[in-house]
């Protein structure tokens with residue numbers, strides 16, 4: 001059921017976007033989860049990761065936590081899980097509806113995107129790649145486990161190879177398909193910001209454009225659309241967005257969040273909270 005307050009708030013958000021000179025989008029895992037790429041959803045796991053149920057995993061997260069770091073000892077089982085995961089979440093996953101609707105909503109605006117998501121959803125649609133800052137990495141690349149260079153490696157062919165030797169009973173891949181660094185012979189690992197050995201250079205290309213966007217938005221009407229951002233890495237989107245809301249004059253923060261939806265003291269009158277399902281809310285916004 002849509003409450004009157006919710007509908008009123010949606011209308012207000014639409015008006016603010018229409019009037020804004022700048023739209024800054026901050027997207028977290030909640031946006032992808034709303035499109036079905038939900039790491040905590042048991043049905044998503046059952047449908048796409050069924051061989052791993054016998055390991056006791058119930059969600060995608062369970063499998064990631066159990067396979068956090070690749071080593072010489074676990075490499076065959078580690079990659080069994082990760083090859084399936086990367087294939088499901090990155091290569092096989094369709095472009096999802098929340099991203100499609102978000103694009104419809106802002107396509108004619110002067111926009112910029114900062115996201116902690118690594119699933120490539122923003123790159124599957126029509127968003128301008130030059131306007132995306134995604135500093136946490138990408139599921140589409142590997143890097144050396146102990147970086148011998150700042151190179152990253154497109155992993156599509158390696159993922160295919162690993163899946164072709166995936167043994168569904170033993171939950172391992174063939175040793176010969178374990179990805180190896182072409183420069184130093186160490187193991188490769190996903191190019192994600194999991195610790196301080198993350199090779200981040202390829203993902204920082206747009207950082208200056210991001211800062212410039214914020215800088216030039218300063219004395220204009222700016223709306224911050226924060227979508228599904230929690231507290232895993234709040235220093236990248238959530239806290240800076242709250243700070244901008246506080247210190248920039250003509251700013252509105254729209255927080256789309258169904259679970260972690262507190263509003264920071266001091267910016268209550270500049271914040272609109274949409275605590276309803278993100279997918280439905282974006283759908284409704286496009287139709288207003």
Ligand SMILES: [Zn+2]
Pocket residue numbers: 144145146147148149181182183184185186
């Ligand atoms: Zn290496």
